[in-house]
Amino acid sequence: MRLTAFSDYSLRTLICLAVRGQSTIADISRVYGISEAHLTKVIHQLGLAGDIETTRGRGGGIRLARPAAAINVGAVVRRTEDLALVTCMEGGACLIAPACRLQTALKEALEAFLAVLDRYTIADLTAAPALVRLLETA
Amino acid sequence: MRLTAFSDYSLRTLICLAVRGQSTIADISRVYGISEAHLTKVIHQLGLAGDIETTRGRGGGIRLARPAAAINVGAVVRRTEDLALVTCMEGGACLIAPACRLQTALKEALEAFLAVLDRYTIADLTAAPALVRLLETA
Numbered sequence: 001m002r003l004t005a006f007s008d009y010s011l012r013t014l015i016c017l018a019v020r021g022q023s024t025i026a027d028i029s030r031v032y033g034i035s036e037a038h039l040t041k042v043i044h045q046l047g048l049a050g051d052i053e054t055t056r057g058r059g060g061g062i063r064l065a066r067p068a069a070a071i072n073v074g075a076v077v078r079r080t081e082d083l084a085l086v087t088c089m090e091g092g093a094c095l096i097a098p099a100c101r102l103q104t105a106l107k108e109a110l111e112a113f114l115a116v117l118d119r120y121t122i123a124d125l126t127a128a129p130a131l132v133r134l135l136e137t138a
Numbered sequence: 139m140r141l142t143a144f145s146d147y148s149l150r151t152l153i154c155l156a157v158r159g160q161s162t163i164a165d166i167s168r169v170y171g172i173s174e175a176h177l178t179k180v181i182h183q184l185g186l187a188g189d190i191e192t193t194r195g196r197g198g199g200i201r202l203a204r205p206a207a208a209i210n211v212g213a214v215v216r217r218t219e220d221l222a223l224v225t226c227m228e229g230g231a232c233l234i235a236p237a238c239r240l241q242t243a244l245k246e247a248l249e250a251f252l253a254v255l256d257r258y259t260i261a262d263l264t265a266a267p268a269l270v271r272l273l274e275t276a
Binding site: 082084116 | 141
C-alpha cells in the first residue's frame with residue numbers, strides 16, 4: 001500500500017513553499033532531489049486546485065496561494081490519490097461483489113485513514129523548528 | 139493508494155474457503171476469474187502463515203487450517219502488504235526526513251486504517267447469506 005509519487009511530491013512541494021516562501025520548480029527539484037518533469041505536473045495541478053500561484057516576470061516564481069493553515073492534508077490526498085483500494089472499487093468484475101463485506105471493511109478503513117489526515121494542515125507539518133532549519137538552509 | 143493483488147487474492151481465497159469448505163486452486167481461480175499462477179503463490183504463503191492447509195491424495199485440496207473467526211483481516215493485510223506509504227518510510231533519501239511531520243501523520247493514518255481491519259475476522263466477512271449463496275452456487 002503506497003501513495004503515488006504525485007501525492008508525495010504535492011505534499012512535499014506545499015511543505016517547501018510554506019517554509020521557503022516564494023520558490024521555483026528548479027529550486028524545489030534540487031531541495032528534494034526529484035525530477036523537474038514530474039514536479040512541473042504537480043505544480044500545474046496544485047495551481048488548478050488553488051493551493052499555489054505562479055508569479056511571472058523577473059523575480060517571479062511559485063508561492064502558496066493561501067495560508068498553510070488553510071491547506072488540509074486530507075483534502076490534498078483525496079484529490080491526488082486514486083482511492084480504489086481493490087479493483088472491484090473501480091468496477092472490476094468479481095463474483096462476490098454484490099454481497100462483499102471485505103469491500104465494506106476496506107472502505108471503512110480508508111475513511112479512518114483519511115480522517116486522520118483531515119486533522120492536519122500544511123501549517124501543522126511545518127511547525128517544527130528543525131524542519132524549518134533544514135529547508136531554509138537547503 | 140491500492141492494495142496489492144497479493145493481499146486482495148489472499149483475502150478472497152480465505153473468504154472462498156470459509157464458505158465452500160475444502161476447495162482447489164483450479165476452483166478458486168474459476169470462482170474469481172483470477173490466474174492459477176498468481177493464486178499458487180498466494181496459497182503457498184497462506185499455508186506458511188498457518189491460515190490454510192493442503193490435504194493430499196484423492197479428494198485432497200485446500201482448506202482453512204483454523205476457524206474463520208480466528209483469522210484476523212488486519213493480520214493478513216499486515217503480512218501481505220508493503221506498508222511503506224512513501225519512499226522515505228523504507229529508507230529513501232529525503233532532505234527533510236529527520237524532522238518530517240508528514241511521515242508522522244501518514245504513519246498515524248496507516249495505524250487507523252489497520253486498526254479498523256483488526257476489528258474484522260474472515261468469519262465477519264462471510265456472515266452474509268447472500269454471499270454464501272453466491273459462493274456456494276459458483
